[in-house]
Amino acid sequence: MIALVVSMATLFAWALVAGRLARWSVTAPVAMTAAGVLLTVGPHPLVYVRLTTADAELAVEIILAVLLFTDATAVPEGVVRGHRRLLARLLLVALPLTIATGVLLGGLLFPSSRWWLAALFATVTVAVDLAPAAELIRDSRLPSWLRGVLTVETGLNDGILAPVFLVCLAGAEAYGDVPQPSGDPLGDALDAVLWAVVAGALVGKPGGLLLRRTWQAGWTRPAAVRLGIVALPLAAYGLGILLEGSGFIAAFVAGLCFAPDARALPPSTLRLVDDVGTLLSLALWFVFGELVTQAFTGDFDVRVIAYAALSLTAVRVLPVLLALTGSGLHRADRLLLAWLGPRGMATIVYGLLAFNGLAPVDPHAADLVGQVMTMTVLMSLVLHGLTYGPLAARYEGTRSRAPADPPGGAA
Numbered sequence: 001m002i003a004l005v006v007s008m009a010t011l012f013a014w015a016l017v018a019g020r021l022a023r024w025s026v027t028a029p030v031a032m033t034a035a036g037v038l039l040t041v042g043p044h045p046l047v048y049v050r051l052t053t054a055d056a057e058l059a060v061e062i063i064l065a066v067l068l069f070t071d072a073t074a075v076p077e078g079v080v081r082g083h084r085r086l087l088a089r090l091l092l093v094a095l096p097l098t099i100a101t102g103v104l105l106g107g108l109l110f111p112s113s114r115w116w117l118a119a120l121f122a123t124v125t126v127a128v129d130l131a132p133a134a135e136l137i138r139d140s141r142l143p144s145w146l147r148g149v150l151t152v153e154t155g156l157n158d159g160i161l162a163p164v165f166l167v168c169l170a171g172a173e174a175y176g177d178v179p180q181p182s183g184d185p186l187g188d189a190l191d192a193v194l195w196a197v198v199a200g201a202l203v204g205k206p207g208g209l210l211l212r213r214t215w216q217a218g219w220t221r222p223a224a225v226r227l228g229i230v231a232l233p234l235a236a237y238g239l240g241i242l243l244e245g246s247g248f249i250a251a252f253v254a255g256l257c258f259a260p261d262a263r264a265l266p267p268s269t270l271r272l273v274d275d276v277g278t279l280l281s282l283a284l285w286f287v288f289g290e291l292v293t294q295a296f297t298g299d300f301d302v303r304v305i306a307y308a309a310l311s312l313t314a315v316r317v318l319p320v321l322l323a324l325t326g327s328g329l330h331r332a333d334r335l336l337l338a339w340l341g342p343r344g345m346a347t348i349v350y351g352l353l354a355f356n357g358l359a360p361v362d363p364h365a366a367d368l369v370g371q372v373m374t375m376t377v378l379m380s381l382v383l384h385g386l387t388y389g390p391l392a393a394r395y396e397g398t399r400s401r402a403p404a405d406p407p408g409g410a411a
Contacts, residue, residue, distance in 0.1 A: 036289015
């Protein structure tokens with residue numbers, strides 16, 4: 001309980017001076033992470049959070065479910081329609097190339113590890129989250145179309161990665177140091193994905209249809225609609241678990257199915273679920289601060305630093321630049337899209353789930369995944385959080401003499 005009090009007190013203190021702290025790129029995730037580090041360091045920390053219990057894993061999955069639902073519903077329809085070819089390059093070409101590059105990097109840096117573990121490293125660390133550089137999305141120095149494309153990419157990228165992560169985790173668990181019972185873990189993982197899709201569709205589409213029609217008929221009120229929307233990701237998560245599927249994938253599918261009907265509702269009705277997701281994620285950023293202190297105690301593998309640095313740079317930049325070749329985009333646009341691959345909440349959640357899943361079967365692999373996740377997000381907070389301001393200024397100067405919109409070939 002002390003962790004709850006301290007983390008919420010930290011969030012409140014940040015809220016009082018958020019405007020001033022923004023001058024130094026101290027966003028809410030940075031503030032919560034710093035507080036988590038300061039309050040959990042040392043042999044007798046003020047706060048201690050147990051992350052390896054079943055209750056902790058359940059809490060992490062529910063947080064991910066709400067965030068994935070929010071990401072799916074927040075995708076602007078106009079941006080998807082207007083820039084579908086550019087988004088296809090980023091999500092259908094660059095993302096698979098990024099995963100493949102991450103797997104190759106993991107195999108080269110950790111040659112004694114199995115390829116399933118290298119694949120798990122990649123899926124945990126390539127999920128893009130703009131939280132470390134959130135102010136960039138509100139920065140008017142970037143054109144609105146580019147900010148919209150970044151929003152859509154980050155919103156869909158986590159959900160697309162979710163089933164890949166689930167399969168890679170099943171493979172890593174099945175071939176860990178401790179022999180596993182006979183069965184088909186990969187087949188079970190694929191079944192879990194399929195049942196999750198069924199659960200998400202059963203909740204998202206009827207839920208959206210009913211909320212839209214009752215709103216248009218005048219049968220309900222804005223406050224009730226807001227609560228109804230919050231109920232959808234939780235219902236999808238629960239139904240996904242009951243069907244022996246993945247709860248967080250079910251929530252993402254529910255968000256995709258709900259999104260078309262959500263556009264017929266007042267924009268304010270989506271704010272509550274967005275605020276709930278933000279609050280839950282900020283609490284997890286505080287927990288991440290403890291992960292930072294744990295990562296540097298005990299046996300730390302220095303190769304993790306190289307993996308994290310390359311994951312944030314070459315593993316992201318090269319595939320995106322390759323995918324955007326021939327797109328017609330200005331060089332400054334291509335470079336900005338390639339650089340802006342911050343890692344945040346999705347990486348933390350996937351890393352925690354992988355750590356808890358691997359700990360019973362391969363403790364060494366679990367520690368490696370935890371270190372890779374922690375170092376990647378920590379370095380992203382510094383690299384992307386501190387560079388977005390100068391980056392936006394340089395971009396504005398470079399593009400001041402070029403068209404503000406992408407050419408038709410990139411739309």
